Amino acid sequence: MEEKAIHFEEIARERTGWKKILPFLGPAFIAAVAYIDPGNFATNITAGSKYGYMLLWVILLSNLIALLIQSMSAKLGIATGKNLPEIARENFPTPVNYFLWIQGEIVIIATDLAEFIGAALGLNLIFGISLFWAALITAIVSFVILELQRRGFRWLEIGIASLVSLVVLAFAVQIFYTEPDANHVVKGLFMPRFDGVDSILLAAGIIGATVMPHAIFLHSSLTKSRIVGDTKKELKQIFKFEFLDILIAMLIAGLINMCMLIVAAALFHSKGLHVDDLQVAYYQFDKLIGPSSAFFFGGALLIAGLSSSSVGTLSGDVIMQGFVQKSIPIYFRRVITVIPPLCIIGFGVNASDALVLSQVVLSFGIAFAIVPLILFTSKKELMGELVNRTITKTLAWIIAVLVVGLNLLLLYRLIF
Template structure:
């Protein structure tokens, strides 16, 4: 009887193909050449199209039209830089950001950072879980508590793909991002925006009073996410391992392509969300549309049932994918800071409890999403400042150490994000959130 040769996992095949490309042995060209390197940034990019983005983009577009489109583009350019540094850290050190913090900082600092990042992870999960539950609620017409249970089951199933290797999970998450992107291509086609005003709003930065500044800060807070910074470094640390300086530099260039494509897609999706709200609600004089449920209900009489259905589907894809990615980020944070981890299903079970409590006691979902974004904003400096600090150190990064201009640019981005997020927190508290 002929002995069956076991098939390699798709993850192992991906690593081998990538190493052949790096060593110049691969005969592939074009997309097939870069395909083995694509994936980590797509998982990280899910944090940039999560339900928190839906809430801020809809409010901004309905209230101010296309005005704040330039904020979305600028925020995503900053996010590209931050995620590039995170990917580079994992490649250069073979460790993730949380692990390096544990090695380099005093124990009390490490414990404080871990506690803060766990709070951030829970706030993130709250927003993402609620978003997916809203998606089920709006599409299927089921009560929100039942939608929450469906969300829990779905995220458990998605996380189960992690056992099959990184490639399976990357494929699932990328497919979700694709669903969101296609949904907003359809929405943009249906709402027929004024492309002249769109271009003007992208190219001419401006505000229209304090409220627009607050919403702009909210967009930034929902765009640059602390848990995604920790996660991305973990996704690249052991994915494709090379230690020769030239191969590491080459690998990093391919990862930059991954970041550019994934974060570019996230930028376009966020812009499409705001364009949809501006073209549909603001143009019709419905400037007070401020919740996801209102947007879903209002879309049908304005653009037809297909538009509201597509919107609900994109929200569901966003919530399910980001809830799964948020759980992965929580694992990385605990393992990195404490050198301890729990089974992913236990973490999923524990972190969804606050979300289910919010659903069962009947808190308003969109308002809860906004509050969660404030919590994320508070945690952001504790991720981005260590990232810039570590990637600027030669003894940590070796040949991939930041160029001086990169460090300056990243430091300015970090400073801007910190200042704007302090502004967001102060104003949110002043208004009673």
């Protein structure tokens, strides 16, 4: 859905101080939801329960990677007035674009599977509703969130930001309950180390889940015509303010992920419990702290799943329109993406196994988002003054090799 663009000159003329920043806040919060989906819950809880605070530094590193990747995506939209799939359509042959579209749709379905099942699992754990009926309720609520679009993206941004705030609140309460050791937290953040091959593989899982293909595609679409400028100076100023939006959103997402690991370390690892299943985690919260703690955990899982699934649906629309210039009603798209998780739950597939399956599919899609992003943001004729600097380009390629390599490693591990 397109909205009327705001000219930067209008903002500069009519707003002063912190009010000048407000129009730029929002897009990164929608993209950041991808970094707190149910897959992150599973990885962080496992890492904290098995290795304590040791892998906190990996989450910090992952967040810095996300900051760079999402800033490049936002920058592409600002500089070109187009999103990543649209730029790809103009620069790649038609068969390549159709391939990118098809794999993108498969990635969206896999993403939606993980997030949908996570939300349904949250309902199941909190209210004791069977997974299938919880999945149907999740589907209905996800339509309500998408309805916010009809009021404009600003309403959707406010809705998503509000949901993220509830997740922050839930884990703030959990931190209060578990009373983690501050010295161990600091040591885990700033003293990189591993403890055997398994800890390296788990770290690979945390970093590998950092770059979500659909978030890259979507972010460039959210910034492409939100606020426009005519001069090089105006475009630089727009990116400067949008980067602040990204910084705030990634900081919040990073803190949530750190809190997940810290809570698991303080509660489970300290008692010698290795928890690698979200259902088991819920019941352990109930057993070790009480029903209120379990409720906050289940609620956070539910909210994260719902908000993430809505973002996945939006991303699918951007991918289809961009790569092949075709579109279907977004509610029809929502119905299509609801069918796979309903079938999986209906056939009695274990929710955690389904989450693992979705991560396998996601591993295939990462390279097809991050490599074109780096290529296009490094082209002077496309980006103008916002083109990647040498150090940005170098870091981006290092990250691309690292993330794609780690995902291939995890893929190999899961299959063999």
